[in-house]
Amino acid sequence: MKKFQSIVLVVLMSLLLAACPPEETPDGIAVAFTDLTQDGSQTVITTRLTLIFDKDITGLTAEDIAFDAGSTGAVKGTLTRAGAGYRLNVSGITETGTVSVGVSKSGYTITPNERQTTVYFPNTYTVSFDVDGGLPQHENLTVIHGSTLKRPLGPQKTGVIFYDWYQDEAFTTLWNFIEDTVTDNITLYARYINASELDDRSAFDFFQTEGISIGWNLGNSLDSPREETGWGNPVINQAIMNGVKDAGFNIIRIPVTWGYNIGPAPDYTINETYMERVAEVIDYAKEAGFKAAIINIHHDGNQRETDPFWLSINEARGSDAGYENVTGKFTAVWRQIADYFRDYDTFLMFESFNEIHDGGWGWNMQEPAARQFEIIDSWNQIFTDIVRQNGSYNAVRFLVIAGYYKRVHRYTEEFFTLPEDSTPGKQVVSFHYYNPEAFSLRGTQRGQGANAYWWGTEDDLALPANEFMLFKERFINNKIPVIIGEMGPVQSRNVAGDPYRRDFVSHVYKQAKDYGLVPVYWDNGRFDREGDGFGLFNRTTGQPQTEEFGAVIRAMVEAVN
Numbered sequence: 001m002k003k004f005q006s007i008v009l010v011v012l013m014s015l016l017l018a019a020c021p022p023e024e025t026p027d028g029i030a031v032a033f034t035d036l037t038q039d040g041s042q043t044v045i046t047t048r049l050t051l052i053f054d055k056d057i058t059g060l061t062a063e064d065i066a067f068d069a070g071s072t073g074a075v076k077g078t079l080t081r082a083g084a085g086y087r088l089n090v091s092g093i094t095e096t097g098t099v100s101v102g103v104s105k106s107g108y109t110i111t112p113n114e115r116q117t118t119v120y121f122p123n124t125y126t127v128s129f130d131v132d133g134g135l136p137q138h139e140n141l142t143v144i145h146g147s148t149l150k151r152p153l154g155p156q157k158t159g160v161i162f163y164d165w166y167q168d169e170a171f172t173t174l175w176n177f178i179e180d181t182v183t184d185n186i187t188l189y190a191r192y193i194n195a196s197e198l199d200d201r202s203a204f205d206f207f208q209t210e211g212i213s214i215g216w217n218l219g220n221s222l223d224s225p226r227e228e229t230g231w232g233n234p235v236i237n238q239a240i241m242n243g244v245k246d247a248g249f250n251i252i253r254i255p256v257t258w259g260y261n262i263g264p265a266p267d268y269t270i271n272e273t274y275m276e277r278v279a280e281v282i283d284y285a286k287e288a289g290f291k292a293a294i295i296n297i298h299h300d301g302n303q304r305e306t307d308p309f310w311l312s313i314n315e316a317r318g319s320d321a322g323y324e325n326v327t328g329k330f331t332a333v334w335r336q337i338a339d340y341f342r343d344y345d346t347f348l349m350f351e352s353f354n355e356i357h358d359g360g361w362g363w364n365m366q367e368p369a370a371r372q373f374e375i376i377d378s379w380n381q382i383f384t385d386i387v388r389q390n391g392s393y394n395a396v397r398f399l400v401i402a403g404y405y406k407r408v409h410r411y412t413e414e415f416f417t418l419p420e421d422s423t424p425g426k427q428v429v430s431f432h433y434y435n436p437e438a439f440s441l442r443g444t445q446r447g448q449g450a451n452a453y454w455w456g457t458e459d460d461l462a463l464p465a466n467e468f469m470l471f472k473e474r475f476i477n478n479k480i481p482v483i484i485g486e487m488g489p490v491q492s493r494n495v496a497g498d499p500y501r502r503d504f505v506s507h508v509y510k511q512a513k514d515y516g517l518v519p520v521y522w523d524n525g526r527f528d529r530e531g532d533g534f535g536l537f538n539r540t541t542g543q544p545q546t547e548e549f550g551a552v553i554r555a556m557v558e559a560v561n
Contacts, residue, residue, distance in 0.1 A: 330379060
């Protein structure tokens with residue numbers, strides 16, 4: 001019985017203690033204000049304070065907080081519960097200094113009722129640029145302690161080329177724009193070199209000395225909008241590069257669509273993993289032994305004007321704001337591409353864009369047509385300036401310049417102007433050739449019946465020379481190389497053995513050679529006879545998909561040798 005009474009007594013005492021209120025003073029519940037912390041540092045601006053108490057304070061709000069910003073410029077914001085404490089947001093800090101936080105709440109005695117802490121506005125430093133007589137001059141930058149720098153445009157100087165930015169006048173230490181951070185006032189020094197220290201050959205001499213005569217497109221892979229395998233081709237490997245090179249091709253065009261891998265405005269940051277993949281494919285091409293590789297902005301310029309097809313000439317011609325929007329993104333994308341590949345040697349070429357048009361495929365243009373040609377010229381100029389001003393090998397890189405939709409008839413002086421280039425002799429002109437289109441693009445030509453699929457009339461045979469003459473007279477004769485950046489023909493429909501396809505490549509590719517042009521075959525990896533079967537090589541093995549396709553490959557290679 002006594003044991004039972006003892007148990008009951010213990011339980012009653014526990015209940016009484018639990019029911020007792022917290023210790024109270026004559027002025028209310030006693031609470032200890034135990035700590036005040038903040039989230040900033042010498043490199044990170046303070047945005048919130050954390051208040052810690054030994055007990056909860058029911059109904060505590062920002063109105064119960066007395067805040068003294070001192071000289072910091074800090075402004076008190078909202079108060080929210082955060083774990084065991086309370087979070088007080090602050091903004092507007094303009095300098096590092098001490099702030100005081102006082103707490104007063106009816107029904108509570110808070111001791112101490114005030115605490116202080118240091119809030120941070122990171123140290124700022126001045127970055128200046130010594131361009132040694134080059135232009136343009138760069139204004140000084142004010143940057144926060146610990147910041148990295150975006151690479152500024154390189155200055156241009158007569159007789160030399162801009163190479164890179166250094167931390168010292170003796171040019172012993174490069175500034176690394178990815179890893180180096182600003183921790184003091186600094187000056188960056190522009191270094192200039194002679195073109196001969198990198199590659200002083202003209203583009204025309206490069207094509208001649210390297211023996212560049214025929215090329216191949218790695219189509220429907222990296223130019224697939226969403227993913228490399230999105231249009232049915234396997235992941236690119238070394239074998240396809242080796243096979244194409246061994247078949248006799250010596251320049252490769254690697255079309256790249258960037259759209260879904262570009263972040264939002266205003267920076268339009270390209271996904272780093274995707275950039276690395278593009279670089280990996282370029283490295284495959286170099287390992288295979290190609291003399292040159294070309295990358296570009298490809299289906300971003302598709303006329304559909306929806307994501308990822310952002311390089312819209314219709315938006316650009318529609319208003320000044322539209323032009324600035326599209327051109328701003330074009331500028332940001334090319335700056336990043338140029339910067340990432342700046343130290344790749346002149347094996348790598350850049351092509352400004354692919355087939356830009358307003359929906360009329362280069363024929364019936366929406367008016368005013370002149371405005372569209374102006375935009376194409378401006379984009380080519382911006383592209384050229386961005387690459388050149390990036391320095392390193394970009395100062396001497398061979399640049400492939402595209403005309404409107406790359407139609408043959410859009411390369412006359414009326415419609416096409418080469419951009420001014422601070423490094424002369426480095427331009428390559430590119431156009432596309434799918435003529436006659438019914439045969440080259442759709443595998444049929446003359447309606448129905450027995451002659452629907454053949455090629456080889458007198459007009460067919462005369463057409464290439466008539467159209468290639470423009471490029472020989474305007475560019476080749478002036479020592480500007482020309483590539484036919486894409487050409488066919490597609491697999492013929494319903495013709496066993498594809499004899500007309502072989503006849504076409506034997507004749508047209510030979511005509512290209514005779515007029516000084518370099519044909520680059522469009523291979524999209526498709527082998528059907530439904531009008532889009534441009535495939536020749538098995539993308540996994542690198543070998544011709546069939547003996548029939550092997551015969552076509554041999555015919556085109558023999559035509560240029």
